[in-house]
Amino acid sequence: AQSVTQLDSQVPVFEEAPVELRCNYSSSVSVYLFWYVQYPNQGLQLLLKYLSGSTLVESINGFEAEFNKSQTSFHLRKPSVHISDTAEYFCAVSDLPNTGFQKLVFGTGTRLLVSP
Amino acid sequence: DGGITQSPKYLFRKEGQNVTLSCEQNLNHDAMYWYRQDPGQGLRLIYYSQIVNDFQKGDIAEGYSVSREKKESFPLTVTSAQKNPTAFYLCASSTVWQGAYNEQFFGPGTRLTVL
Numbered sequence: 001a002q003s004v005t006q007l008d009s010q011v012p013v014f015e016e017a018p019v020e021l022r023c024n025y026s027s028s029v030s031v032y033l034f035w036y037v038q039y040p041n042q043g044l045q046l047l048l049k050y051l052s053g054s055t056l057v058e059s060i061n062g063f064e065a066e067f068n069k070s071q072t073s074f075h076l077r078k079p080s081v082h083i084s085d086t087a088e089y090f091c092a093v094s095d096l097p098n099t100g101f102q103k104l105v106f107g108t109g110t111r112l113l114v115s116p
Numbered sequence: 117d118g119g120i121t122q123s124p125k126y127l128f129r130k131e132g133q134n135v136t137l138s139c140e141q142n143l144n145h146d147a148m149y150w151y152r153q154d155p156g157q158g159l160r161l162i163y164y165s166q167i168v169n170d171f172q173k174g175d176i177a178e179g180y181s182v183s184r185e186k187k188e189s190f191p192l193t194v195t196s197a198q199k200n201p202t203a204f205y206l207c208a209s210s211t212v213w214q215g216a217y218n219e220q221f222f223g224p225g226t227r228l229t230v231l
Contacts, residue, residue, distance in 0.1 A: 009156065032217060043206055043222035051217050090158060101147065101166055102210075102218055106158040
């Protein structure tokens with residue numbers, strides 16, 4: 001069975017500082033990896049995903065994540081955060097699909113708090 | 117605009133009452149999903165449906181029921197058998213192309229509070 005661990009429940013950081021949100025996963029098969037962002041009282045939005053190919057994936061708003069197979073990690077980073085990045089971030093994993101259904105397994109989330 | 121709508125945004129119910137949460141999508145997606153979100157626990161899958169008139173239990177289906185009579189709609193009923201129904205409920209939808217990545221798109225959620 002797959003599982004996702006996000007060790008940090010909350011990460012406080014000052015504006016314009018760098019940040020790393022950690023994600024480790026457990027799976028016996030090849031996986032897809034995702035980061036979702038959730039703003040208060042809203043649904044989830046896909047931030048970035050690793051499906052195959054380059055292990056470094058980037059989002060349009062400056063976040064990046066690197067798939068590290070040996071360490072089973074997919075940490076999320078941003079070199080300089082903004083106040084507007086304050087949100088909850090979820091790491092998720094799914095098996096490579098044999099059928100159309102892909103079960104997403106989510107971590108418990110990390111709340112990023114950016115202060116001025 | 118294509119998307120997923122969930123109504124109502126906030127819902128209050130008395131203990132012992134059944135309540136139905138609405139989810140509608142106009143993305144022409146075959147698959148729809150219901151998740152429950154609790155603080156510090158992430159999202160957990162309640163039910164999913166890959167095609168009209170068919171659905172499967174997820175990891176925490178007890179105390180919930182669903183129907184899929186139309187492709188666009190996947191309502192979730194929280195029954196009185198659900199012991200801790202207070203939570204944030206998220207609906208999602210996706211394509212079901214075999215052997216390919218099918219991104220799940222999420223609705224804005226319904227916050228259910230049992231009084």
